[in-house]
Every structure is written in C-alpha cells, then in structure tokens.
Amino acid sequence: MVENFSLGAQNVFVLVNFSILTLGVVLGIIFGLLPGISGVNGVALLIPFTFTLDPIAGVLLLTGVYCGSTYGGSITSILFNTPGDPQNAPTCFDGYPMAKRGEAGRALGLAITSSGLGGIFGTVVLITVSPLLAKVALKFSPAEFFALALFGLSVISSMDAKSVRKGMLSGLFGLLLATVGIDAISGTERFTFGSKLLISGFSFIPITVGVFALGEIFDLAHTQQEFARVDRKISADLPKLREILALKWTLVRGMTIGTLIGVLPGVGATTAAFMGYAAEVRFSRHPERLGTGVPEGIAAPESANNAAVGASYVPLLTMGIPGSATTAILIGGLLVHGIVPGPLLFVQQKPFVFSIFVGMFMANLLMIIGGILAVRLFVKVLNIPYAFQAAFVIVLCTIGAFAVRNDIADVWIMLIFGVIGFLMKRYDFPLAPLILGVVLGPIAEFSLRRAMLMLDYNIWALFTRPVSGTLIILSILSLLSPGIRWLIALTRKKAKASVAKSENSTP
Amino acid sequence: MPRPYLGEIITCAAYLGLSIFLLFKVEKIPQFGVDASFGPRLWPLIILGLSALISASLFVSHLLTIFRGDARPSSGGMEAWWTLFLSMVTFLLYTAGMQYLGFLVATPLYMAGFMAILGMRRWTYLVMSSIAVTLILNFLFIQFLFIPLPKGVGVFRDISLLFY
Numbered sequence: 086m087v088e089n090f091s092l093g094a095q096n097v098f099v100l101v102n103f104s105i106l107t108l109g110v111v112l113g114i115i116f117g118l119l120p121g122i123s124g125v126n127g128v129a130l131l132i133p134f135t136f137t138l139d140p141i142a143g144v145l146l147l148t149g150v151y152c153g154s155t156y157g158g159s160i161t162s163i164l165f166n167t168p169g170d171p172q173n174a175p176t177c178f179d180g181y182p183m184a185k186r187g188e189a190g191r192a193l194g195l196a197i198t199s200s201g202l203g204g205i206f207g208t209v210v211l212i213t214v215s216p217l218l219a220k221v222a223l224k225f226s227p228a229e230f231f232a233l234a235l236f237g238l239s240v241i242s243s244m245d246a247k248s249v250r251k252g253m254l255s256g257l258f259g260l261l262l263a264t265v266g267i268d269a270i271s272g273t274e275r276f277t278f279g280s281k282l283l284i285s286g287f288s289f290i291p292i293t294v295g296v297f298a299l300g301e302i303f304d305l306a307h308t309q310q311e312f313a314r315v316d317r318k319i320s321a322d323l324p325k326l327r328e329i330l331a332l333k334w335t336l337v338r339g340m341t342i343g344t345l346i347g348v349l350p351g352v353g354a355t356t357a358a359f360m361g362y363a364a365e366v367r368f369s370r371h372p373e374r375l376g377t378g379v380p381e382g383i384a385a386p387e388s389a390n391n392a393a394v395g396a397s398y399v400p401l402l403t404m405g406i407p408g409s410a411t412t413a414i415l416i417g418g419l420l421v422h423g424i425v426p427g428p429l430l431f432v433q434q435k436p437f438v439f440s441i442f443v444g445m446f447m448a449n450l451l452m453i454i455g456g457i458l459a460v461r462l463f464v465k466v467l468n469i470p471y472a473f474q475a476a477f478v479i480v481l482c483t484i485g486a487f488a489v490r491n492d493i494a495d496v497w498i499m500l501i502f503g504v505i506g507f508l509m510k511r512y513d514f515p516l517a518p519l520i521l522g523v524v525l526g527p528i529a530e531f532s533l534r535r536a537m538l539m540l541d542y543n544i545w546a547l548f549t550r551p552v553s554g555t556l557i558i559l560s561i562l563s564l565l566s567p568g569i570r571w572l573i574a575l576t577r578k579k580a581k582a583s584v585a586k587s588e589n590s591t592p
Numbered sequence: 593m594p595r596p597y598l599g600e601i602i603t604c605a606a607y608l609g610l611s612i613f614l615l616f617k618v619e620k621i622p623q624f625g626v627d628a629s630f631g632p633r634l635w636p637l638i639i640l641g642l643s644a645l646i647s648a649s650l651f652v653s654h655l656l657t658i659f660r661g662d663a664r665p666s667s668g669g670m671e672a673w674w675t676l677f678l679s680m681v682t683f684l685l686y687t688a689g690m691q692y693l694g695f696l697v698a699t700p701l702y703m704a705g706f707m708a709i710l711g712m713r714r715w716t717y718l719v720m721s722s723i724a725v726t727l728i729l730n731f732l733f734i735q736f737l738f739i740p741l742p743k744g745v746g747v748f749r750d751i752s753l754l755f756y
Contacts, residue, residue, distance in 0.1 A: 250646050250653075254607065257643045261614075264639065268632040273622045275632060276614065299683075306710065307676035472710035473721055476703040479683065480729065483690075488739045496687045504680065512600045530635040537630045 093439030096141050097447060105142045106444055109149020110451040116150060117157020118169040124154025128411050128418070140422035141437060145444045147418050151411050152448040155354055155391050156200040156456055163192045163383075165478055167298040171289065172354040172390040174520055175362040177297065179375065179382025186378055190322035195383045197456035198324055199336060203388030204449035206340040207347065207395025212442045227535035228547050232556035234529035239560035242518045249567045251514045259522020260529070262287050269527065270534055282494050289523055291486040295499035296516050298482045300506020302475045307507070323457070328380065335381045338364050339388030346389070347396030353411070354393040359521050361389025367563075395445055401426055402438060601658075604651040611644040678709045694744025694752040695734075699726045730755055 096102060109131075116127030127150050135143030158170030163180035176196060183192040238260075242252035265276045266286025277283040329336075339361040346357035365385035366372050375382050401412045419426055430438055486499040509516055536553075540546040548554040562569075618640065623631040686702035693701070703722035712718050733739045734756045743752035 250650050254643065254646050254650070257639050257646070258607070260639045261636070261643065264636045271622075271632045273632045275621055275636060276617060303676055303679055306679040307672060470707075470712060470714075470717075472707040472712040473717075475710060476706045476722075477725060479706070480699055480703060480725070483687070484729065484733050484739065484741065487741060488733075491740055493687065493691055493742065496690075500680075500683055500687060503683075507676075508599070508603060512603055514603075533635070534630055542630060 089435050089439040090443065092436040093441075093443040096436065096440040097145065097443045102139075102142050102145055102444075103447075105138065106145040106149045106448060107451055107455075109146040110153040110448050110455055113150035113153020113155075114157035114160075114452070114455055115153075116170075117154030117173070118160040124151055124158075124170050124172075124411055127154055128415065135418055135422075140419075140424055141440050141444075143418060143422055144415075144424075144437075144441060145448075147415055148441065148444050149448045149451070151415070152204060152391070152394055152445065152452050153455065155204070155394050156197065156387070156452050159196040159200065159383075159387055160193065161478075163196060164189060165298070165474065166301045167478060167482075168293065171293050171520070171524070172358045172393075173386070174293065174297065174355070175358045175386035176383055178362065179378050179380075182376070182378030183383070188322075188378070191324075191380075192378075192383055193456075194323040195380050196387050197453060198329065199332075199339070199384040199387035200391045200456065201449055201453035202329075202336060203340050203343060203391035204394060204452060205446065206388070207344055207392035208442070208445045208449060209395075210344045210392070211395040211398055211445065225552070226550075227532040227539065228550050228553040229556070231529055231532035231536055232547065232553035232560070234525040234532065236556040236560045236563075238518065238521055238525055238529070239563045242515075242564065248513060248515075249564065252518050253564065255509065255514050255516070256518030256522045259519040259524075260526040261522075262292065262519075263523050263526025264530070269531055282492075285490075287498065287523070288489045288495055289520075290489050291495045291499040292502050292523055293520055294482045294486055295502030296506035296509070296519060298478055299499060299503025300510055300516070302479060303503055303507040304510045305471075305475070307511075324380070332380055332384045334368075335365055335384045336388050338368065339385045340392040343389030343392030344396040347393030348399045353397065354390040355524055356521075357393035358386040358390040361385040391449070398441065398445070402430055402441070601651065601654045604647050604654060608644060608647040608651055611640045611647060615640045615644065675709060679706065682706050682709060690742045690744075692745050692748065694748045695741035696726060696730060696752050696755055697744060697748050698742075699729070 097106065112131070113124060113127060117124055128147050131146060131150060135146055138146065154170055155172060158168050158173030159176045159180065161167045161169040162173045162176040163184050166177045166181035168174040168177055180192045180196065183189070238256050242249065242256040263286075265283055267273070267277075267284060268275055274284060324332075342361045342364055343354070343357040346360055347354065362375075362382065362385050365381050366375055369375060369381060371379075397412050401415065424430070424434065424437065482499060483496055486495045487493060489495050506516060508514075509519070536547065537544065547557060614636070618633050618636050621633045621636070623633050682702065682705055686698055689701075690698040700719075700722040703725065704718050707718050707722070734741055743749045743756075
C-alpha cells in the first residue's frame, strides 16, 4: 500500500502533471461558478483536450475540474442566489440570506472550509474503504433506490412546515416535468403533443437556471429590493476552529451522507447535497432557522456534495459503474486512453489508481487554497452595480442554457421557467422540491418499475424489505409530521382549556 | 377579494386544471405487455392524481381564507410591475432577436437596455461594459470553448463572421 502511494505521489508531483491538476482545479472553480456551464459540461468540454495528454495527466485534469466545480458553484449560490452547478442549489437557501445580511465573506469561508473538509473526507473514504462501500452499494436493489428517491423528495417537500402542500405540489410538478419525453423502459412518448422539442424532454439545466436565476432577477426587478451592500474591505472570513467545532455534527452528518450517496451508482453529488441539507433540517435543534442564513445550512450541503465527489469514484473504479453524471463522462475520458475501469484496474494498473487517489487529495487541498484566493477576488463582485450583475448573469445563463443542446429552444424554456420561478417565489412555493423532482423523477420511476418487475408486482413487498420499508415509512411520516404536530398541539390546547375551565368552575 | 391571495388562487386553479387535463392525456399513452398495469402510465397517473388532490385542497383553503377575510402580511418593498414587465419583455426580445441579429449584436443591445430598465444611468459605463462583456464572452465561449452561439442572418451574420 505504501509503495503504491509512493508511486502515485511520484506521478502526481511531476511538474507537468501537478500543473495540469492545478489548472483543472482552477477551471473547475470557474466552470462551477458560471451558471449553466457546470462541472459536467466542463468535464465534457475538456475531454477532447485530454487526447493529447498522458493518461494520468488527462485524468488528473478531469478530476481537478470535478473537485473544483463542486465548490465553485457555491460562490454564485451565495453571492447571487444562483447555483453555478445543480449540486450547489441547497447552498442558496442559507448562503444567499447570509450574503444579503452583509456576511458574504463568512458564508464563502464556511463554504470553502466545508467543501475542503468534505472533499478530503470523501477522498480518505475512497482510499481506505472503497472495496467495502462498493459491496454495500451493490446490494441495493431498485426497491431501495426508489425508497431513497422518495425519502429525499418527501423530506425536502416537508421542510417548510407552514406549507407542506405547497412543497408537495412543487415536488410533484418537478416529477411531472421529468415524465415529459420518451419513457426509458417502454420507449413510448409521454406528454410530447407531437412536439420534436418535447420528445427529448426537459433538460435539467434550463429549468434550474430559469427557476433560480431568472426567477430571482425578475423578483428583484419586481420588488426593487436592494440587498445589503458589502463593506468594500471585506475579506474571506474563514471560520475559526471554535466555529468549525460547533458545526462538527453537521459536518460529520454531511460528509457521511455525501459519502453514502456518492457511492451509490447514478445518484451523484446533487442528491447528496439535497440529502445533506434535508438531514440537517431533520436533526437540527433549530430547524426553523434553516433557510434564514445559518452556518449549518451551508456546511451540510457543501460537505455532502464534496464528499460525494470522492465517493462517486468508488463504483467507477471498482465496478466501472458511474457514481454520478460527471463520472459517467469520465468513463469516456478513461476509455479514450485505453483504461477500462473495473476490478481489474486494482490488479493491473495500481500506480494509475493510486495516482488518482493522491491526485484527488491534492485537488481538494488546491481547491481550498484556490477557493480562498477566488473568494477574495469574487467578494469584490458585490461592489459591482447590481444592474450590471443581473445583466451579466442573465447573459451567462443564456449561454449556459443554449450550450446544453446548442438549441435556442432551451433558452425559451429557461425564460418560461424564469416566469414560473418568479410566480413560485411570489406565492411561497418552495423551489427546491421542484428541482429535486426533476432530478429524482427518472430515478424514482425507473427504480419503481424495475422493483415491481423483480417483486412480481407486489407493491407491499416494498414495505417488507428492511431498507426500502424503513425509508418509505420515514417518507410518509415526514410528510405527515406537520399534521401530526398540529394534532398534538391541538390536543394539548384542548386539554389545557378543559383544565382551565374545570378550575374556573370549582367554587 | 383580497389582492394578495388572488394570484395564489389562480395558480392553484391553473395547476388543478393542468393536472386534470393531463390526466385525460394519460389514457392515450400506449400501454401493453405483461406489466401493463405498471407501464408508462402508472407514474404520471400517481403524480397527476396527487397533484389534482393537493391543488384542489389548496384552492379550497384559499377560498375559505377569503371568506374568513384573513389578510396576508405585506411582503414589503416597492412593487414595480412595470419594471418586471419590461424585464420579461426585454429578455423575450433578446431571445427572439438573437437568432436574427446574432449573439454579438443582440447581447450588448440587451445588456444596455436591461441595465437601463434596472435604473442604471451611467451611460458611458452602460455602453462600454456591455460591449466589453460581449467581446470577452465571445472569446471565452465561442472561440475558446467552441460553443456555436447564433450568428444571425444577413449583414448581422457577416458581422459575426468577422469574429468567429
């Protein structure tokens, strides 16, 4: 093991490879923070550039981009309430309110710290327990995947106890959007209405960018509210050790969830981020504060999504199964260089595998350093007139939406969802369940139908399996919990009233 | 009818109407084979059924709220429907115009117009920043990342071809 690490380190610390890794991290942060470009598109765009590189250098470049982009999106999430990457969407919930209060530097410092710690944790897990994690993940059947998707949706939908119905409607709308197009199993068209555009379904990026970015800009144009301007002398406010220790359980939960989610094939950092945030809502002592700009709301998703990055390499390297959309593209990058991911990789190409391990560890360190430097630069963006910021962001979003399929139709879709996002914001419909519905919808449906095939169409079998049954019951309880709390409060109120009445009636 | 709730009622009613409309469309989705009951109709049926129920429930709740006369707290800040309308129309024109004017011509026009709508009155900054940003984005996305943004038609296409 030590010898393999030594070989890996030798490969990574060659000047050319280390420079390429650094370039990858910087590009990743840039890709991540640009709305609509995202780490996935960044990796896909850079794969052709790796043709001329050595295999190790090529993979280090792509790994650097992946690591950097997972953090980079949090910058725009915090500064503009626009997730640069879908996996940074939950960071908007508390990051942006914190920035509006004039604490952007603190929010950014929390993001980089949580991201760095999460990334390092994910890498350590990848290195030390990847074989074990892979075995656990492979035991999950479609029933468990369905239950996991349902659980994620139900928790996010029930986050706002005052409007669970609105949260559910938002999530259901997202699930509905995900059904448009061609059914993956039967190949039949659903809700296409004969439109060529709708046959390919709705792309996630125009919806996300439209709902979050355009919706926010339209809302600010409507209310003409100005957020608190940041002191020009602000600098990145890295959290003190005391503050990090105060967040230790949040970080541990986030990193653990991120790792467990990341190792599941096909689920990815976006789900990890939402699940990390949902877990914080569930286990926080003050869940009502989440969404108002608290450190936990940043630490949870950022530690989760970066932990998921390292963990997503587990199924990729050990089984050749992508752990996320980005790793699915990475498989293409590996195959180009004649490297076939799978269990034989650990036997035949150990130096290569350990180069990835060391490279990922270094990428997270470089991300922390680069993030600190980038934060100092991008905090200054807040001093730029908002009119310019808004116009610039919209043009970037337009480019990002167009770049998905090189089709102007996606820009129109972004506009439509911008209007929808504005209306949802105005009438207090939460945005997160919609996005999660779009992401988890295909996973949930596909898993459910496959599970039914495997369980001979006995839907009750979903409840008898320990993992899926537990998750489904927790999902139901999560959605009913506001009602249950209301009933308990009503019962207590009536009990107090009857006690007071009997006390008053006694002479 | 209290103004703050009108939009919510319309939204709930619209979603209810959409759910019911699509429920009728679900029946037209082809379904065959042994697992016909768990085919492509099942998932949309579940989603639309729940959507119709919940949106109807919300719709009724809002109606009851109106009858009770409950008022919604003010959201604060000055509402500028006109600015909002112009913002949306401007972006619509930008998207429509980009196909004919090309990215390089449409973008600075849009940015300048949108910044003016949002209240910027530093005209030199407005014009120069719009042009500068467009050129930078041209270099970064079109020439470096090879994203084939629209070139436009006619003379506008010729202008675009000068740059890429």
